[in-house]
Amino acid sequence: MRVAIIDESAVRASVMQDGLTELDDCEIFVIPDRRGLVRRIAEIDPDIVLMDLGNPSRDVLEEYFAVSRALARPIAMFVDDSDQESIGASIDAGVSAYVVDGFAPHRIRSILDLAIRRFHAFSRLQNDLADARGKLAERESVDAAKRILMQTRRLSEPDAYAELRKTAMNQGKRIADIAEAVVTAHKLMGGAA
C-alpha cells in the first residue's frame, strides 16, 4: 500500500514516517515541497494521502482529486462518512486523510489511528520544546534582575534572589514575572539589561 505524506515540516514528516514503518506492507513517500505537488501525487499514485490541516495546499489537493480523479479512482477525505468518530479525532489531531474509495476499511483505520497518534506525539514534542525555551528565557531574566539588584542596591547574589522571591510572594506572582518587571523598569530608566 502506498502512503503519501505531504508536509512542509521535515521533522513532523519523519515522525510520521517512523510510525508508519511499523506497519509491514506500507510504502511511504514524503512530499516536502509545494511546487509540483500535483505532479508528484500523480506519479506516486497513492492509496492514502496524509496532510496536516495547517497546509495551505489542501485546497489544491482537493481540487486535483475532484477534477482529475473523478472518473478514474474517486478519492475523498476519509473513506466514508459513517465513521464520524475517526474523522473528529483526526481533525482534533490536525491531520487530514484522503483515501481511495473502496480501499480495505480496516487497513485504513489502523493507518489513520497511527497517523493521529503520531500527530499528537509531534504536538507534545513541540509543546515540550516551547516549555523548555520558556524556562530558559525565564532563567535568563531572573539572572538579569539579580544582576540589576546587585549593582543598584549593592546586594549579594543570595540576597538579590531572596528579594525577588519575597516580592513575588507578597504580590502573589511568579518570580519570573517580577524579574521581567525589574528588567523592563531598569531598561526604561536607561540602564543596560
Added chain:
Amino acid sequence: MSTEFAIGFLPLVDAALPILAHEHGFAAAEGLRLRLVRDVSWATVLDRLLYGHTDAAHMVAPLAIATTLGRGRPAQPLAVPFVLGLNGNAITLRPDLAALVTPDGALGDPARVGTALRAIALQRKAAGDPLRFGVVHRYSSHNYMLRYWLAACGIRPDEDVRITTVPPPYCADALEAGEIDGMCVGEPWNSVAVERGVGVIVLATAQVWQRGVEKVLAMRSSVLDTRRDEVEALIRALHRAGQHFIDEGALDDNAAILARPEYLGADPALIRRAITDRLLLRREGTLVHYPDFMFQHREAANFPWVSQAEWLYTQMVRWDGGTHDADAAARAAGVFRPDVYRNALRGSDASLPAASSKVEGSVQKPTPVAATQGSITLHSNSFFDGRIFDPDNLSAYIAQDMYAK
C-alpha cells in the same frame, strides 16, 4: 452571561467584520464572546465548521452552496444569514502580459482587456502552452467571476486556458516563478504581488459584476436552529461592525487591528488601501480610487439576497458540467436566509429590503427600493456584458450559459 461563538476565518481583508465585532466590543455588547480561529485553507475552515471546532465561518459564498449540495464531499446543509461583503477581488497579470492588454495607469475596460487577452490566449493555446490562471478555490466567487469574464470575451475557460487552484499566500510566488500568468484573488494578495513588482492589477472583479456576492457568514443549519437567538445577536454585532468599518475616523485604527499577526499578519498600509477602495495597479504607479471596489456595509450589502445564491447555483451548473435540477436549485436558494437577517435587525437602525430576491444586473442608476424598515437606494449592479439574471427565469439563464460555453 455571555456565550462563546467560535468563528473560523482566512487571513483576508474581507474577514474584517467578525474581527472588528470582537475587537470593538460589539459582540460583547450583545452578550457574545467571539473566538476567532485562523486557518490557511478553505478546506480546513470547512472541516472545522462541519466537525464542530467552530460555530460559524468566514467563507467563499459558492463553497457554502457546494457543501449543501454535496459537491466534492457528502452533503451537509449550511445556512447563510449574513453576507460579509461584496466584491473586493482583482485580476492581476504578469507585468509583461498586462502591458499587452491594458492601458497604462488605469483600470482597463473589461471587454477591451478581454478582447486583447483573447488574441494572446489563442496564440498561446496554438503554441501548446496555454495561459494559466490561479484562483483561490474551485468553489469561489473568484473562479466564477474570472470564468464569467473570460467566457463573455470569447475565451473558453476549460478549453482555451488553464485555471487551477493556488492558495492566496503562494499567489505572488507563483506569478514570479511563471507557474501562472494571472490570478483572481482577494486583498491584500494582489497588492503584495504589485509591491513585489511581479504583477499588475488589470481589473477589479466589481468591473465584471458591480455588486457581486463575495464572502458570507456560514454555519451548519443545525447550529442556526439550536442557537437561533445567539445567531441573531451575532448578526446585530456584525451589523454594528459594518457601520464602524465605513467610519472615516476609524480607518487607521481598523487597518492596524486587521494587520496584527493573529489576524491578517500583513502590512497595515496595504490593508488601509483596500478598505478605502484604493488600488496601486503597478509598482511605481499612482493610487487609483475605485469606489465600487468592496462593500462591507452600504446599500444593504450584508443582506443575503436569495437571487445571489441562485446566481451562484447557475454558475455551479455551468462550470461543474452537471445538469440543472429544480430540487438542487431550491436547496441552493435556501442556503441564504433573509428571514433570519430581518428578524435579527427588526427594530434596529438597519434598513431592511421588503423583497428577498432581485433581478441581478438590472439596476442602471440609483434606484430606491421598497423597504420594510429604513430606506434603501441601490446603485448600478450591472454585469459588464449587460446580461440580466432574473431568478424567475433561472432555467432559461442556465440554458443560455450552456449555449455560450
